Amino acid sequence: MNLFLQLTISGMTNGAVYALVALGFVLIYKSSDVINFAQGELLLVGAYLAFFFVAQLGLAWPIGVLLALLVAAGLGILIERLVLEPLIGEPIISVIMVTIGLSSLLRAIVNGIWTPRPRLFPSFIPSTDVHILGAVVSADRLWAIALSFALLALFTLFFRRSSEGIAMRAVADDQQAALSMGISVKRVFAIAWSIAAVTATVGGIMLANIIGVSGDISRIGLRVFPVVILGGLDSIPGAIIGGMVIGLLEAWTGGYVGQGLNQVLPFVVLVLILMVRPYGLFGQEIIERV
Amino acid sequence: MESGIYHTTYEADMALRRTPIQKVRLAAVIAFLLIFPFFANSYYLTLANQIGIAVVGALGLNILVGYTGQISLGQGGFLAVGAYTAGLLATRLGVPFWLTIPIACVVTAAVGGVFGVPSLRLKGLYLAIATLAAQEIIQWLIVHWDAVTGGVEALVVPHATLFGFNLNAGNSDFHWYWIILAAAAFTTIFTVNLFRSRVGRAFVAIRDQDIAAEVMGVNLFTYKVLAFAVSSFFVGLAGALTAHYRLIVTWERFTIETSITYLAMIIIGGLGSVSGSIYGAIFITLLPALLNSLGRSLSGVVPGIAGLIPMIQQGVFGLVIILFLVLEPEGLAKLWRDVKDYFRLWPFSY
Numbered sequence: 296m297n298l299f300l301q302l303t304i305s306g307m308t309n310g311a312v313y314a315l316v317a318l319g320f321v322l323i324y325k326s327s328d329v330i331n332f333a334q335g336e337l338l339l340v341g342a343y344l345a346f347f348f349v350a351q352l353g354l355a356w357p358i359g360v361l362l363a364l365l366v367a368a369g370l371g372i373l374i375e376r377l378v379l380e381p382l383i384g385e386p387i388i389s390v391i392m393v394t395i396g397l398s399s400l401l402r403a404i405v406n407g408i409w410t411p412r413p414r415l416f417p418s419f420i421p422s423t424d425v426h427i428l429g430a431v432v433s434a435d436r437l438w439a440i441a442l443s444f445a446l447l448a449l450f451t452l453f454f455r456r457s458s459e460g461i462a463m464r465a466v467a468d469d470q471q472a473a474l475s476m477g478i479s480v481k482r483v484f485a486i487a488w489s490i491a492a493v494t495a496t497v498g499g500i501m502l503a504n505i506i507g508v509s510g511d512i513s514r515i516g517l518r519v520f521p522v523v524i525l526g527g528l529d530s531i532p533g534a535i536i537g538g539m540v541i542g543l544l545e546a547w548t549g550g551y552v553g554q555g556l557n558q559v560l561p562f563v564v565l566v567l568i569l570m571v572r573p574y575g576l577f578g579q580e581i582i583e584r585v
Numbered sequence: 586m587e588s589g590i591y592h593t594t595y596e597a598d599m600a601l602r603r604t605p606i607q608k609v610r611l612a613a614v615i616a617f618l619l620i621f622p623f624f625a626n627s628y629y630l631t632l633a634n635q636i637g638i639a640v641v642g643a644l645g646l647n648i649l650v651g652y653t654g655q656i657s658l659g660q661g662g663f664l665a666v667g668a669y670t671a672g673l674l675a676t677r678l679g680v681p682f683w684l685t686i687p688i689a690c691v692v693t694a695a696v697g698g699v700f701g702v703p704s705l706r707l708k709g710l711y712l713a714i715a716t717l718a719a720q721e722i723i724q725w726l727i728v729h730w731d732a733v734t735g736g737v738e739a740l741v742v743p744h745a746t747l748f749g750f751n752l753n754a755g756n757s758d759f760h761w762y763w764i765i766l767a768a769a770a771f772t773t774i775f776t777v778n779l780f781r782s783r784v785g786r787a788f789v790a791i792r793d794q795d796i797a798a799e800v801m802g803v804n805l806f807t808y809k810v811l812a813f814a815v816s817s818f819f820v821g822l823a824g825a826l827t828a829h830y831r832l833i834v835t836w837e838r839f840t841i842e843t844s845i846t847y848l849a850m851i852i853i854g855g856l857g858s859v860s861g862s863i864y865g866a867i868f869i870t871l872l873p874a875l876l877n878s879l880g881r882s883l884s885g886v887v888p889g890i891a892g893l894i895p896m897i898q899q900g901v902f903g904l905v906i907i908l909f910l911v912l913e914p915e916g917l918a919k920l921w922r923d924v925k926d927y928f929r930l931w932p933f934s935y
Contacts, residue, residue, distance in 0.1 A: 378907055388650065558725060
């Protein structure tokens with residue numbers, strides 16, 4: 296029972312990190328139909344930006360993190376303007392490849408500036424052990440859970456209440472109609488990318504706090520595909536629940552079955568979901584039969 | 586003053602090479618390919634062999650992605666199937682290499698066909714993600730099914746012999762040059778002719794409008810699976826050639842990075858273009874080598890550049906993909922066509 300509890304809690308905390316990464320993914324897909332293969336690299340850039348401001352420049356961490364978030368938001372807008380905007384209306388393969396190219400470029404820039412050597416992240420997030428019902432968890436993982444739920448609430452409010460959020464939903468629904476209602480689609484895309492970069496920075500900081508600052512951070516980018524497919528590519532609650540489910544599945548198979556099965560199981564789930572319910576648990580259902 | 590190329594007979598219209606200049610160019614290329622290995626040192630021969638294998642793999646991928654419009658991120662996995670099939674047959678069962686290569690092609694084609702089945706339900710983005718999953722699953726199987734594949738240990742393939750002649754002994758790059766050249770030539774000729782046949786036209790129809798294709802009598806299921814199988818056949822050929830040429834097979838050569846490299850070849854070369862696949866394979870294979878030698882020659886001028894070479898290679902790779910997609914989405918094949926058009930009409934190009 297104790298093992299089960301321990302696995303469940305560690306699965307949920309991993310799931311929370313997945314959910315944080317998946318959020319940025321979903322935001323971009325929701326507003327611009329772009330699947331961002333560079334999401335993991337945005338995480339990497341965010342983590343290194345925070346590392347640079349806090350550890351290397353020695354700023355107080357709230358200022359450092361704020362600066363990192365601002366720079367990330369700027370970078371998001373820059374990427375959208377320079378790379379994604381010229382490809383509006385191009386075939387999917389081009390859009391996929393351009394984000395893959397972007398991921399390669401971002402990784403090279405980060406490695407070139409900071410070298411791939413792994414480093415310790417300044418620990419302003421407490422990582423002491425916390426005992427819950429007999430299971431031991433480090434506090435930073437609990438923070439990841441709290442943060443992902445806080446962001447979920449924030450984004451849900453944003454999409455329901457703010458005019459920017461409603462504009463983004465309109466663009467996602469029908470670009471033509473949104474344009475004719477006076478919504479600037481370009482502006483919406485830019486906002487989506489900057490929010491995604493900010494979310495990725497938050498995720499990157501959480502992840503760097505758990506595994507340290509290194510190139511490994513970007514690996515999570517591809518591991519998040521099962522999460523977003525399970526939850527539905529355009530669903531924000533789906534990202535959180537998908538993250539939790541995949542995190543739990545990994546933890547349980549890792550604990551009870553072993554053999555490295557936990558690494559491949561999410562992808563098997565992904566294939567099954569794609570065969571049965573391609574729009575995921577909460578995604579918008581688009582039916583097209585061939 | 587010519588304003589274009591016009592044919593007056595059906596024979597001329599159906600010919601593969603339509604103009605005298607094209608025929609001369611083809612003859613020059615063939616002559617170069619035949620003379621080249623006698624003058625090149627082993628470094629250039631190795632590069633040439635890498636390019637040859639890349640040409641086979643890129644053409645295979647282009648059949649699927651460029652011509653049939655089915656996005657695949659599973660190229661690395663299919664290469665691995667080819668390489669491991671050939672390698673294991675040679676190592677465990679002692680099958681001679683001229684048999685392992687065709688068997689590997691057929692096995693990879695079968696595996697590709699199986700992974701092609703979901704393509705009936707999945708399109709575009711979702712198919713890309715499904716093939717990404719295929720890549721991860723194949724890679725996981727190779728690493729964890731150690732009883733068969735040897736797991737993370739590298740598989741050492743025995744030397745290949747043909748009529749009692751050891752291909753991997755002595756100047757092995759030179760020997761393999763001819764085999765790889767033959768494979769690349771076969772793949773090129775096959776692909777060019779495939780798209781002059783009913784099957785190839787059906788592939789293109791599926792890419793352009795799948796529902797319209799279905800209405801016109803193209804069975805989507807059959808042809809999509811066939812596209813996956815034909816494409817994987819050549820990808821398997823590339824994998825099997827790698828196994829026998831390198832004499833070593835490890836899973837690290839067949840990761841998602843490999844899939845991306847091959848996709849970059851056909852994007853930069855030109856989607857749905859045979860010559861584009863070849864240009865792209867040459868470009869992407871030579872790019873890191875060029876940057877490497879450039880970095881080395883600059884190491885005296887710019888201190889510390891030698892350590893940065895891997896990052897520069899990675900960055901330039903990404904940058905080249907982005908620049909091509911933004912500035913010239915139809916790739917090198919289109920650039921080459923533009924250059925030819927410019928000079929054909931020169932100096933009155935407008």
